[in-house]
Amino acid sequence: MEFERHCALIVEQAELLAGHLSEGKDLGTAVPSCPGWNVGQLARHVGGAHREATAIARTGEAPPDDEFRDPTHWYADASECTDEAVPELAGWIVDGARELAEALRTAGPDVPIRMPIDEPTTRFTARRMAHETVMHRADAALALGVAYELDPEVATDGIDEWMELGALPLHFEVHPWMRELLAPGRMLKFAAPEQSWVVDLTGDAIRWRHSAEPAAVTVRGSVTSLLLHLYKRRDEMIEVDGDKDLLEYYRERVSFG
Template identity: 50%
Template sequence: MSLLSHDRYCDEIVAQTELLRSTIEDADLTVPVPSCPGWNTGQLLRHLGGGHRWAEAIVRTRAASPSSDKHFRDLSAYTDEDPAVLGPWLAEGAAQLADTLRAAAPDAELWTPVPGETAKFYARRFAHETVIHRADATLAAGAEFTVDEEVGIDGLDEWMELGSLPQIFEYHPEQRELLGPGRTLHFHATDTAPEAAAEWLVDLTGDAIAWRRTHEKAAVAVRGSLTDLLLVVYRRRPARADGIEILGDGTLLDFWLERVGFG
């Protein structure tokens, strides 16, 4: 279940893009992005803007199958981008996607890459896709990245949901190796309001990956700010970094992080 409304996701696609634009205004877009090996900042942003346009076309046409457009996966032509050109282009694509999603309404039926097949998937997915690629660009620039509490919590919820889909073993059969007795991981955001209940348990003890929001003892616990936890599970920040506390079986955490990931 998503924490935010369809309209809020649409708003965040635009808002996160604007925050990203402010990061790159006077930036050198040829700077490499460590969290996206092989890309520089300009290529990263072409990928994101291309993704916005790819999703917008699917929602606008109510596509019944995936588009053949690779939405800027081949980024070899975008090694020397100009912020004055790229910024407005990013904003245009984000606004188009948000407007199309609002017009479609959350329950509009169309193709999605995972079960669900409604427009709300793209609203939620691209709100968080934009957040994470904003993090990529911000960290590459050596600046501080932070995320709003509601957005960050929902981002972790979505990551947990997608990472525990039954189909995950079809896409990534190596993840079956994660399953085993006693294998549980607990993530606790230490800087959120108590009522936010920003704690997650990943349960690998059954026949499938499961998760739940709970305060529960686990084989390994990871404590840190909400922003740090989001970056750790997305593998944008090392788990063993300043401000992050690991209690218990750190080798299980390493193994889990090695096997999981998307986005």
Template identity: 50%
Template sequence: MTSLSHDRHCAEIVAQTDLLRATIEGADLTVPVPSCPGWNVGQLLRHLGGGQRWAAKTVRSRAAEPVADQDFRDLAAYTHEDPAVLGPWLAEGAAALAEALREAGPDAALWTPVTGGTATFYARRFTHETALHRADATLALGADYVLDHEVAADALDEWMELGALPMHFEVHPRMRELLGPGRTVHLHATDVADAEWVLDLTGDTITWRRTHEKAAVALRGPLVELLLVTYKRRTPAEADVEILGDADLLAFWLDRVSFG
């Protein structure tokens, strides 16, 4: 269950893209992106903008099956991008996606790659796809990354929901190795009230809950730092966080999680 409204997600897709455009203005887009190995900033932005356009096409057509579109995963052709060209292109794609989502409404039925089957999936997913790829570009360019706390908390909720889907055990069999007795991970935001998550790996599946409780290992720090560590945009050593308890379990969990 998302904590942000459909309208808020639509607005954030545009807002996060605008913040990204401001970050890249006049920047060298050939700078490598450490969190996306093999890509530079320009390639990363082509991937993001292409994904937004693909999602807009999916939503507009109320697709009942995956929509074919230009592949923005093979980015060899985008090694020397110009921010003066990419900025407006990104804005156009974000606006088109937000418009398609608003016109569809949150409950419009269409194909989604995981359970859900409504436009809500794309509104939420591309809010956080945009916010996290903004982090990739911002950190690669050596700038400070700031994210609204409501958006960051919703991003962690979504990460927990999607990351706990049983389908991951089929796609990434190594994730089954996470399961075992006594294996619990607590994320505790120190700058936002009631922003705590417990990931429970003790059963046959991965489960999670929003709560404050003792766990085998706790990761404490500012909410956005927790988000960046969970998404593997920063290591715990790089982030402003504190580890309490079984640090090896935390490292094992971060090694095995694959979503995002």
């Protein structure tokens, strides 16, 4: 997916998230996929992440003080989770997403930023914030019991990003125990009708590729179901053939978002 599509996706997904809040109405609902957070806190986290990313797009660096990484001081009291708070929060989320998309478009896709990856630019920020919003919208929808649908193209790009981030060499520097994943015969396949991904753990690093080759364990489902499975959001709409222990071992050690 291109930079402009990621910018548009940030706003699109924020508007859908705002709609979930208005449909579900209860900001105090617990979010099982983000333990310790309720829907209101989740929404504050998303809007805060957008505003932090806006600062990164404009300056290349995150602001020094960030009150949104841990949003538990918001909507911690049931008295804050009123019907009147829902439209205010929904509007705040959409406003932040639009501001972020505008800042990214103004900067363009090739402005260097400070991130622990090779040659990071605002192109990375746009993609990361798009899929951050995609996934947290799923958190809200699943918690509130409202329908969650995702364009297969977006889900496919989300899995590609997951694979790229999960294979970064810096993981071994930060978490040396992740090297325990590597061993002969350890290959996983995530297969959807549109595309298949193979994670290869047989060498000296985590590698991935688009491939339909055999693997020790194969996970099958729609691209959206596979994305939600990788992010540990929903498991009941996939099928697993082969070494289930390897699958869980991988998901335990390659985890973010």
